[in-house]
Amino acid sequence: MRRPMISARLARGLVWALALVPVVFFSIGLGAKDFSSASSILNTLGRLTGVLGLALLLLAAALSARVPGFDQPFGGLTKLWHTHHLFGAAALLMLLAHPLLLALASATHGHQLPVKVLFPPLSDTATWSGWAALLLMMVFLAPSFSFFGSPMYERWKRIHALAGPAIILALVHTFLFSRTMPVNLDTAIWTLFALLGVGAVAWRLIFSRRAGRVTHTIVDVQAVANNVVELTLQPARPERRLNYQAGNFVYMTPLDKSLAAGHGEEHPYTLSSSPTEPNLRIAIKDLGDASRAIQSVTPGTTVKIEGPYGRFFPTSGETSSPELWVAGGIGITPFLARLRHLRALKQAADIHLIYAVQDEARALYADELRELANAIPDTRLTFHYFYKEGPISADFLTTTCPDLDQREVFICGPLPLNKLVQEHLRRIGLPYSRIHTEEFELL
Ligand SMILES: Cc1cc2nc3c(=O)[nH]c(=O)nc-3n(C[C@H](O)[C@H](O)[C@H](O)COP(=O)(O)OP(=O)(O)OC[C@H]3O[C@@H](n4cnc5c(N)ncnc54)[C@H](O)[C@@H]3O)c2cc1C
The missing domain is CATH 3.40.50.80 (Nucleotide-binding domain of ferredoxin-NADP reductase (FNR) module)
Known part of the structure; x- marks a missing residue:
């Protein structure tokens, strides 16, 4: 069976198109005066990059939501997160260009304004909130670029949490200036985008941890090799048995406090069991501190399981093309x-x-x-x-x-x-x- 690649392209295309919605409304509000001189063109471009950058930033946040099933149209969570990374990188580029273009526009106009954009007075909350958002963005996105070497996952995750304050500051900045779109549309459009972004982050941090994670007991531990174990996991409540397809993966969070590392940390692992089995099986290779510690886990301890995610194979167990x-x-x-x-x-x-x-x-x-x-x-x-x-x-x-x-x-x-x-x-x-x-x- 041929997998529906069109759906993944379509899903990605729709999100990119959504990012252009504020740009379209921004463009509708433009007039001849916005292109009347080099300075006004630079100013227009400066505002445009701000609008597009904020839209990309909020959609990147929305794409970070880990809701089982939401990743399917994108071709699985790894592919969805690839799009999330692209949005993050594109947002950073736009938002770096934004103050530079505005400062350049002011300089071209012969004003003292570049100083005002680059070094605003302390009382100028609108500009300062923008700078603070950009600074936080540079800090939380830097470890994602391979230029800085391979990041330590847990540290990367902590730094990435700065995305929350960065988004709030960026929204404060936009609402205080409130001149990105024709009358009243500013509030409506940015509120909608903010709900998408902030809602996704709230889901990830609050709801998915409570409602999305299911307690399982480790009922068997088999050594597959000297650095690989296969765990068998039984749901604490049979009605919460996971419904998944072969090739799906889950996030597993061990609750065993005696583990040398990884207690309370979530890590993604592919399910090695057949979806027809009553219990889940996961094979874990010792690739770092948490996966090394789990090699010595004992039956009877509990873990939380969140998922399923991914869409590696077209449909579970079925194959009609070689x-x-x-x-x-x-x-x-x-x-x-x-x-x-x-x-x-x-x-x-x-x-x-x-x-x-x-x-x-x-x-x-x-x-x-x-x-x-x-x-x-x-x-x-x-x-x-x-x-x-x-x-x-x-x-x-x-x-x-x-x-x-x-x-x-x-x-x-x-x-x-x-x-x-x-x-x-x-x-x-x-x-x-x-x-x-x-x-x-x-x-
Ligand atoms: C979709 C998917 C399916 C996977 N399936 C399996 C599997 O079936 N069996 C298996 O043994 N391993 C699997 N892994 C890899 C497994 O998640 C990592 O080996 C594990 O998270 C390492 O954690 P650590 O603390 O032991 O190592 P660390 O020392 O923290 O890191 C070792 C390596 O694992 C990466 N890593 C660490 N934490 C994560 C994380 N939360 N998400 C992604 N990568 C991480 C690090 O970037 C580094 O490259 C899978 C990963 C993904 C993304």
């Missing part, structure tokens, strides 16, 4: 869930799974994968060992799976593997729309 799956390391989890589901449904599926690992000892679930591939008609499994064959090559892909150009491809693994396989596929001529990826990256 597929090629490429997994790397712990990136096997969504594929494992799907295979477990296909076997539970006793369904045939034309799937070729290539599992890339360093060596035989690092192939997680190797025996179960072989067993699943044997049990599911038309499903094949190939291991790729880095120590023997080096990085996956285009040759390897086409030799192992000669009809790959007929297949829908799904990739999940470390970023370098993900990128490499995508490059090979693109060179072979596979269109983007046939390549689907899941990234275990910062969310």
Whole structure:
């Protein structure tokens, strides 16, 4: 089954179009005097970048809402958050240009005003609130840019919380000036956008923590390898059993205070269980302090589960077009869930799974994968060992799976593997729309 890529494009397109709504109203209010001189053109551009920047900032906040299901039209939470990051970056660019253009406009006009824009008097709350918002924005967005290196996730999250005050200050700034759009529209439009942005942040911080998180008890802990455990989680109340699809992920927050790290911290993990199982299963690789600590968790302790999120596969357990799956390391989890589901449904599926690992000892679930591939008609499994064959090559892909150009491809693994396989596929001529990826990256 071909996944509906159009819907993801349409969803993204609609949000970008929404960002232009204030710009359209702003433009309606413009007159000949706004373009009568170099100074007035710069002033108009300065105000325009302010309007667009604020709209992008508020929509970036709205896109950060983690409401199960809301991510679906965007192609899953990782893709939705990619759009959120783009909006954040575009907002920063616009809002940096905003005071510079206004200061330039004043200077061109021959006034003392650049000084007023750049160094406003203390009593000028309207301008100061704008500067404070911009400063906070630069602080909370800086760690998101790879230029500053890979951020520590928990620290990044704390700094990112400055987005709240930045948004409020930006709104104060706009309402105090209140001259972005024709009469009365200012208040109506910005209130609507503010409700979207602030509502999403409130949902994330308040409601999702209370209503969205379900208590589960860890009923089993299985060592899959020396640095990977699989937890089995039972909902505390059977009626709160999670309804999910193979390939979905959840946020898990351990409540065990005796853990060496990660107590009370939420982390995303893919469900490795089949949606038909009564309990959830999650396989966790030791990749940092919290995931290392969870390796020694004991049955009987509780966790909170929030989700499901993501849309890696088109629909749970169903497949009608042939597929090629490429997994790397712990990136096997969504594929494992799907295979477990296909076997539970006793369904045939034309799937070729290539599992890339360093060596035989690092192939997680190797025996179960072989067993699943044997049990599911038309499903094949190939291991790729880095120590023997080096990085996956285009040759390897086409030799192992000669009809790959007929297949829908799904990739999940470390970023370098993900990128490499995508490059090979693109060179072979596979269109983007046939390549689907899941990234275990910062969310
Ligand atoms: C959609 C998705 C599905 C995932 N599925 C699995 C899975 O099935 N099994 C598994 O072992 N791991 C999975 N991960 C990765 C897992 O979330 C991280 O390994 C874990 O959060 C690391 O936390 P830490 O405190 O141990 O490590 P840290 O030392 O904090 O970080 C180690 C690495 O994990 C990243 N990371 C840390 N916290 C988060 C977070 N909250 N969100 C995203 N990335 C984070 C960091 O940026 C860093 O690259 C998944 C990640 C995502 C985004």
